[in-house]
Amino acid sequence: MILAVLFTNADGNILVERFHGVPAEERLHWRSFLVKLGADNLKGAKNEELLVASHKSVFVVYTILGDVCIYVVGKDEYDELALAELIFVVTSSVKDVCGKPPTERLFLDHYGKICLCLDEIIWKGMLENTDKDRIRRLMRLKAPTDA
Structure with a gap:
């Protein structure tokens, strides 16, 4: 199961978060852990360079994209x-x-569309769509073709 997807700025402020199957009382722990993990490891990382961690028998993959972690x-x-x-x-x-x-500004300007993307990519903790064209069509609320 995909437990969480989090977007933060460089200062660790959360821009978007999606939790699946994580009790509310554990979410603060995960937020703190992920922000600290990024602060410790993403300084000087290249755009889209993937970093991996393991915590409490779960896996974490994280990266930086522009000004967004x-x-x-x-x-x-x-x-x-x-x-x-x-x-x-x-x-x-x-x-x-x-x-x-x-x-960060550009990300927040497109906040709604980014949230729609996430909804099309992940559904109830499962990976739903990976095809960029299909995601783009679904975001526009058009029925996907079976081509």
Whole structure:
């Protein structure tokens, strides 16, 4: 299951978060852990360079894209390889929506579309769509073709 997808700015402020199957009382712990993980490791990282961690028998894959840090957390079948595929789809979609690696301002200007992207990529903690064209069509609320 995909437990969480988090977007933060460089200062660790949360821009978007999605939790699946994580009790409310544990969410603060995960937020703090991920922000600290990013603060410790993402300084000087290249755009879209993937970093991997493990915590409490779950996997974390995270990266930086422009001025935005992206974290995905998964367990069971969502190991580091599956999460790497997920984060690739998420970063590609964010770049498509924003037109380039986003600044915090650009990210927030496109907040609604980014949230729609996330909804099309992940459904109830499972990876739903990885095809960029299909995600783009679904975001526009058009029925996908079976071509």
